[in-house]
Every structure is written in structure tokens, then in C-alpha cells.
Amino acid sequence: MKPKLTLKKIAKELEVSISTVSKALRDSPEIGEETREKIKAFAKHYNYKPNNIALSLKNRKTKTIGIIIPEIVHHFFTTVISGVEKVANEMGYNVLVCLSDNSFDKEVLNMEMLANGSTDGFILSLAKETMQKGDYHHLVEAINQGMPLVLFDRVVEDISCDKVIIDDVTGGKKATQHLIDIGCKKIALISTVDYVSVGKLRTKGYKEALEENGIPFDEDLVLRIEKMEDSESEIEQFLMDKAIDGVFGVNEHFAISAIKTIKDQGKKVPEDVSVIGFTDGELSKRFIPSLTTISQHGMRIGEESARLLIEKLERTPSEEEYYKTIIVETGLVIRKSTKSKK
Amino acid sequence: MKPKLTLKKIAKELEVSISTVSKALRDSPEIGEETREKIKAFAKHYNYKPNNIALSLKNRKTKTIGIIIPEIVHHFFTTVISGVEKVANEMGYNVLVCLSDNSFDKEVLNMEMLANGSTDGFILSLAKETMQKGDYHHLVEAINQGMPLVLFDRVVEDISCDKVIIDDVTGGKKATQHLIDIGCKKIALISTVDYVSVGKLRTKGYKEALEENGIPFDEDLVLRIEKMEDSESEIEQFLMDKAIDGVFGVNEHFAISAIKTIKDQGKKVPEDVSVIGFTDGELSKRFIPSLTTISQHGMRIGEESARLLIEKLERTPSEEEYYKTIIVETGLVIRKSTKSKK
DNA sequence: TACTGCGACGAAAACGTTTTCGTGTTGAAA
DNA sequence: TTTCAACACGAAAACGTTTTCGTCGCAGTA
Numbered sequence: 001m002k003p004k005l006t007l008k009k010i011a012k013e014l015e016v017s018i019s020t021v022s023k024a025l026r027d028s029p030e031i032g033e034e035t036r037e038k039i040k041a042f043a044k045h046y047n048y049k050p051n052n053i054a055l056s057l058k059n060r061k062t063k064t065i066g067i068i069i070p071e072i073v074h075h076f077f078t079t080v081i082s083g084v085e086k087v088a089n090e091m092g093y094n095v096l097v098c099l100s101d102n103s104f105d106k107e108v109l110n111m112e113m114l115a116n117g118s119t120d121g122f123i124l125s126l127a128k129e130t131m132q133k134g135d136y137h138h139l140v141e142a143i144n145q146g147m148p149l150v151l152f153d154r155v156v157e158d159i160s161c162d163k164v165i166i167d168d169v170t171g172g173k174k175a176t177q178h179l180i181d182i183g184c185k186k187i188a189l190i191s192t193v194d195y196v197s198v199g200k201l202r203t204k205g206y207k208e209a210l211e212e213n214g215i216p217f218d219e220d221l222v223l224r225i226e227k228m229e230d231s232e233s234e235i236e237q238f239l240m241d242k243a244i245d246g247v248f249g250v251n252e253h254f255a256i257s258a259i260k261t262i263k264d265q266g267k268k269v270p271e272d273v274s275v276i277g278f279t280d281g282e283l284s285k286r287f288i289p290s291l292t293t294i295s296q297h298g299m300r301i302g303e304e305s306a307r308l309l310i311e312k313l314e315r316t317p318s319e320e321e322y323y324k325t326i327i328v329e330t331g332l333v334i335r336k337s338t339k340s341k342k
Numbered sequence: 343m344k345p346k347l348t349l350k351k352i353a354k355e356l357e358v359s360i361s362t363v364s365k366a367l368r369d370s371p372e373i374g375e376e377t378r379e380k381i382k383a384f385a386k387h388y389n390y391k392p393n394n395i396a397l398s399l400k401n402r403k404t405k406t407i408g409i410i411i412p413e414i415v416h417h418f419f420t421t422v423i424s425g426v427e428k429v430a431n432e433m434g435y436n437v438l439v440c441l442s443d444n445s446f447d448k449e450v451l452n453m454e455m456l457a458n459g460s461t462d463g464f465i466l467s468l469a470k471e472t473m474q475k476g477d478y479h480h481l482v483e484a485i486n487q488g489m490p491l492v493l494f495d496r497v498v499e500d501i502s503c504d505k506v507i508i509d510d511v512t513g514g515k516k517a518t519q520h521l522i523d524i525g526c527k528k529i530a531l532i533s534t535v536d537y538v539s540v541g542k543l544r545t546k547g548y549k550e551a552l553e554e555n556g557i558p559f560d561e562d563l564v565l566r567i568e569k570m571e572d573s574e575s576e577i578e579q580f581l582m583d584k585a586i587d588g589v590f591g592v593n594e595h596f597a598i599s600a601i602k603t604i605k606d607q608g609k610k611v612p613e614d615v616s617v618i619g620f621t622d623g624e625l626s627k628r629f630i631p632s633l634t635t636i637s638q639h640g641m642r643i644g645e646e647s648a649r650l651l652i653e654k655l656e657r658t659p660s661e662e663e664y665y666k667t668i669i670v671e672t673g674l675v676i677r678k679s680t681k682s683k684k
Numbered sequence: 685t686a687c688t689g690c691g692a693c694g695a696a697a698a699c700g701t702t703t704t705c706g707t708g709t710t711g712a713a714a
Numbered sequence: 715t716t717t718c719a720a721c722a723c724g725a726a727a728a729c730g731t732t733t734t735c736g737t738c739g740c741a742g743t744a
């Protein structure tokens with residue numbers, strides 16, 4: 001085990017000064033051709049690589065960005081990471097991944113860990129607990145310390161920073177419109193309680209689509225689920241003997257539970273009832289019938305977030321502050337859980 | 343935006359020397375009580391946090407570990423990360439995640455990036471391309487430089503380092519045995535080509551189980567798939583009109599494709615044919631019928647890997663070298679795609 | 685009074701870089 | 715011969731810590 005080669009060792013070996021070595025390796029014209037070549041040859045031969053930590057300390061940049069997500073065992077987040085990684089790598093950045101586990105405390109802890117020099121900036125999706133609590137002091141602090149921050153997906157209005165979100169209203173509208181387009185008249189909505197912003201917005205899209213098509217909104221066709229754990233049984237009860245021909249579930253989970261229930265009742269999907277979901281995962285793709293869904297393009301969200309962050313990191317500090325919010329379009333992925341157009 | 347507080351600034355502000363501040367904050371008895379308290383109060387009030395990068399440089403440890411995986415959009419790897427994160431955090435380590443995309447070059451690149459001071463050690467699962475190529479010089483180099491390395495899941499024999507694997511043979515055997523236990527006589531195997539070690543080992547388990555139960559091995563009942571892309575059609579052809587009552591797919595994908603095909607042929611799962619898979623993801627859980635499967639306990643693999651790595655990192659260098667291989671037991675998760683015991 | 689010891693603090697080196705600012709040598713111009 | 719620029723290189727500071735080794739003043743002892 002050879003201890004890593006440093007400038008100092010090269011200098012000693014070649015009997016020149018450290019500065020000469022540094023300059024030679026960076027092709028400075030200050031150094032005579034002969035010496036330069038000698039040093040470069042030596043460095044190459046012994047595979048010298050500058051120490052990142054020293055560079056970070058010197059330059060006051062780490063060239064790594066931190067991403068904090070509520071959970072990783074979740075297809076959406078994993079695609080986001082993938083997107084972040086991709087553009088980060090292209091730009092010469094590393095990615096530090098932290099998990100908040102949806103806990104406020106872990107989120108704060110993670111930010112503190114990373115804020116002390118480990119990263120140049122953050123990409124973050126808020127923990128559920130944080131949103132409930134409404135305590136965002138850690139975000140404000142980070143920003144005040146000059147740490148750029150990009151919020152994605154689960155964002156909060158009153159923090160001024162870059163944001164990347166999807167248009168949930170339009171997404172909900174798209175979903176509902178598709179059901180209408182294929183001839184559904186009585187469309188049930190399985191959503192979350194309103195304080196989960198995502199559910200609220202998608203519900204709004206649902207209403208808008210109905211209205212635009214002159215279909216009256218019927219509260220009886222809407223189920224708002226509070227706890228994920230109870231969702232299956234609640235959906236079962238809700239759907240029991242309901243005269244409907246379409247269901248819009250605001251996530252994969254709800255949509256699939258709906259399909260199960262409908263099948264259990266002896267009805268057919270999509271012949272009798274069409275079902276559409278939100279979020280596109282492996283499950284949607286391979287379920288039987290495969291699920292028509294609104295896709296969130298997690299990859300693009302990740303890419304845009306990383307781009308936004310790096311842009312902030314690399315701009316000269318003189319430029320004035322400005323914050324963008326990028327809205328990533330949702331897509332309609334038509335599969336087998338909805339009828340074809342009549 | 344206040345620029346970060348440093349020891350130097352505190353020292354200046356309080357008109358003492360840097361060393362005094364440092365010592366005071368670390369509760370050195372060298373410093374008089376009065377000064378100590380004053381400094382600590384000041385630091386607390388202005389929320390001083392030592393700069394990690396400077397500490398890393400000084401201590402020659404970064405307190406972060408790198409994990410390089412072939413792909414992140416994959417339930418198994420994502421649970422592994424989750425496990426690594428968990429114990430890493432408990433031990434005060436950060437986790438740098440890199441993706442090799444199953445490419446040899448990206449894997450090498452990633453290792454080089456991380457090896458230059460960014461991390462104290464690696465946790466790695468080999469890229470497919472790397473295994474095919476059989477070129478492991480980058481691993482050897484890292485080890486030679488004193489970088490501890492833990493290989494998991496996709497490991498290679500001839501590198502001497504810690505390893506965490508599952509017992510694929512026993513796993514394959516368990517799966518097959520379960521089919522036999524519930525009364526299956528003609529069990530098809532859908533595996534990969536033999537140079538993918540995972541497929542080979544699980545196949546071995548399959549054979550062993552048959553043998554132990556006095557069932558003759560029949561090459562006609564085995565399908566070896568080369569390319570994932572073609573798997574669906576190959577499975578369809580293979581299963582066409584085959585007289586079988588059980589199928590063991592060496593991954594989730596194969597098992598689910600098998601179920602689809604079998605259903606399409608008008609047979610019922612599990613009444614006519616029982617199907618078992620390998621790896622436990624969301625898909626297995628929520629498919630109809632939900633999939634009986636051999637679970638890999640990715641979480642535990644991640645935890646063990648991290649523990650192994652950190653153990654290496656924190657042991658005193660005087661201790662002698664030794665390498666462990668931890669085998670994480672597979673589990674049988676019985677769901678609806680296999681009959682109950684007769 | 686002179687010496688010892690100790691309490692309380694500071695100076696400086698070290699980690700590995702980059703960069704600014706010398707400085708010594710050479711050759712040519714004056 | 716003197717002067718000066720150009721060239722080639724080295725010294726040192728800086729990034730933010732920790733730690734070793736002084737050093738200074740003062741009290742206690744002989």
C-alpha cells in the first residue's frame with residue numbers, strides 16, 4: 001500500500017519546489033519546457049491525481065451537491081436522483097444523497113451535516129413531517145449562509161429559492177379529460193385529504209375538466225383518504241355498488257386498489273370501468289391490466305433541478321438574485337386500464 | 343448572507359488566539375474557565391460549526407463512504423442504499439452515491455473521482471460490463487492505495503476484500519423446494535445465460551432441489567435468456583403448450599412474464615401452475631396474483647456492507663489484514679402465485 | 685532573593701493545493 | 715562595463731482546523 005502521491009513528494013523526488021510542480025502540471029508558461037515535461041512525465045507515470053479535499057479547501061467549493069429526499073425506496077424519487085446524477089456528473093459534480101425518512105429532525109440534521117462544507121448546495125424535497133409542521137427555519141438558514149437551494153416536488157411557497165414542480169392541476173385535468181374523451185360519464189375521484197397539496201391540486205384539475213365539459217361535480221363521487229394504511233378498505237367501501245364508468249386515482253396505489261376492487265365486484269377493467277392513475281412506475285407498467293397514467297417525468301425533474309442548482313453555483317456573485325420555478329409538464333401514458341376512444 | 347463563522351473570526355472578535363478558541367471549544371483543561379465559557383457562549387450564540395473540509399484535510403478522513411451501483415431505478419439497489427445510509431448515519435458518516443449505469447468506463451471514472459480524497463472507502467456492486475470484461479484493475483488499485491472496499495451482490499472471487507452476498511444457490515433451492523412441497527412435479531426454470539453468475543447459481547440450486555427430491559432434471563424445462571429485452575417473447579414461446587405445473591423465474595421480471603403468458607393460455611395461477619420469483623419488490627407485492635418470491639433482504643445487505651466498511655475504516659492500522667464474506671440469508675415470502683400446501 | 689513549577693495562553697506546523705510575489709541568472713542593449 | 719528585461723524557478727501565504735511546543739507571569743519554596 002503506497003501512500004498517495006502528493007505535490008510535495010514529486011517536488012522532493014525531482015528536486016524542485018512544490019510551486020514548480022504545481023505550475024508544470026497546470027501547463028504554466030512560467031516553467032521551462034524541459035522541467036515541465038519531466039514533471040508531467042513523472043506525474044503521469046506514477047498516476048498523480050490532485051487531492052480533492054485540499055482543492056475544496058483552497059477553492060472553497062466542493063464540487064458536490066447534496067440531495068435530500070424523504071425516502072429512496074420509491075420509484076419517483078429514484079428517477080429524480082438518476083436525473084440529478086446525470087447532469088451533475090456531466091458538469092463534474094458528485095452527488096451526496098441523504099434520506100430524511102419523512103422526519104423533520106432527520107431533515108434538519110442532514111442539512112446541518114451537509115451545510116458545513118460538505119456540499120456547495122442542496123436539492124431537496126420536503127419531508128411530510130416538515131410540511132405538517134410548517135417549520136422551514138433550516139431552509140432559510142442555509143440560504144442565508146449563501147447555500148443555493150432547489151426545492152422539487154414537495155415545495156413550499158414562501159421560501160424564496162429555485163423550484164421544480166409538476167403542474168398537478170393540469171395533470172389532474174389531463175387525466176380526467178382523457179376519461180371524458182373515451183366516453184366516461186360518471187367519473188369517481190380517489191384523492192387525499194386537502195392539506196396534502198398534491199391531492200388538492202389534482203382534485204382541482206379534476207373539477208376543472210368536469211366543468212369544461214359541462215359535467216356536474218358530484219361530491220358523492222369523491223373519496224378523500226387520510227391514511228395510506230386504510231386506503232384499500234376505504235376504497236373498497238367507497239366503490240361498492242357505485243354506478244361509475246371511470247376512476248381517477250391520484251396515485252398509483254389508489255388506482256391499483258380501485259382496479260382490484262372493481263374486478264372483485266365482477267366488473268371488467270377497462271370494459272366496464274376505465275381507471276387512470278398518477279405517477280409512472282414499474283407497477284403501472286406491469287400490472288394487469290397495465291395502468292394508464294399521468295407520468296411525472298422524475299428524470300426530467302432531477303435534471304432540471306441539478307441544472308438550476310449548478311447554474312446558481314457557477315454564476316459570478318455579482319449577478320443579481322433571481323429565482324426560477326420550472327414546471328415540468330406531465331405526460332399521458334395510455335395503457336390498458338382505459339378503453340380506447342369510442 | 344453572512345459568510346461562515348470560522349475559528350479565526352471568533353479569535354479576532356474575542357481578542358484571543360486561534361488555538362485558544364479551538365481548545366476552548368473542545369473543552370481543553372488548558373484554557374481558563376472564564377475564557378472558555380466566554381468563547382463557548384460566543385460560538386453557540388453565533389452558531390459556529392467547524393468546517394468539515396478543513397477537518398477532512400487535517401484528519402485525512404472524510405467521514406463519507408462512497409457507494410457505486412449499476413443502476414438506481416431498481417428496487418433491490420434502492421433498499422441496499424437505504425440500509426447503507428442507515429448505519430452510515432448512525433456512525434456519523436455521509437453517503438456519496440454514484441451510478442455506473444452498468445458501464446465499465448463510468449465505473450472506473452466514478453472510482454477515480456471518489457478515490458482522490460472524496461471518500462474513505464467504497465461499497466460497490468459491479469457493473470455488468472465490468473464482469474463481462476473481467477477487468478478489475480481499478481478495484482486492485484483502490485485497495486492498494488489503502489482504500490477499503492466492500493463488494494456486494496455482484497462480486498468477483500479473485501479480489502481480496504470484504505464481501506456481502508446472498509446465497510443464491512440456497513435461494514434457488516428454497517424456491518424450487520417450495521414448489522415441490524406444494525406438489526409440483528414438472529417445474530420449469532426461467533434463468534439467464536450462465537455467465538451471469540446469479541443465474542448460474544440459482545440454476546444450481548434448482549438442480550440440487552430436484553435431485554434431493556428424486557426428480558429427474560430435464561433440460562427441456564429450462565430456458566436461458568440472454569437479453570432482457572427479448573425476455574417476454576422468449577418466455578411466451580417457451581411456455582407455449584408446455585405441460586408444467588410450476589415455474590421458477592430467477593427474477594421478478596421473468597416470473598411475472600410467465601404468469602402473464604400462462605394466463606393468456608387460459609390456465610390459472612396458482613390453480614393450474616404455481617409461479618415463484620426471486621427478489622421482492624413493490625411489483626411482487628401488488629401484482630395479481632401477488633407473487634410468491636425469494637426475498638434478498640437488500641436492506642440487510644446494505645447494513646452489513648456499511649458495517650463491514652466502517653469497521654475497516656476505524657480499526658487501528660496495526661491490526662492485521664483479514665477479509666470477511668458475509669452471506670445474507672434469503673427468505674421465502676409466500677403469496678398468492680403458488681398453491682397452498684396440499 | 686533566586687529558583688521551581690504551574691496555570692493560561694500563543695506561535696507555528698501540518699494536512700495538499702494554488703497563486704502571488706519575489707529573486708537569481710542570463711543575454712543583450714546602451 | 716553597466717543596466718535592464720526576460721526567463722525560470724522558489725518562498726510564502728492562504729483555505730480552516732488541530733496539536734505540539736513554547737513562553738510569560740506569578741505564586742510558592744528554599
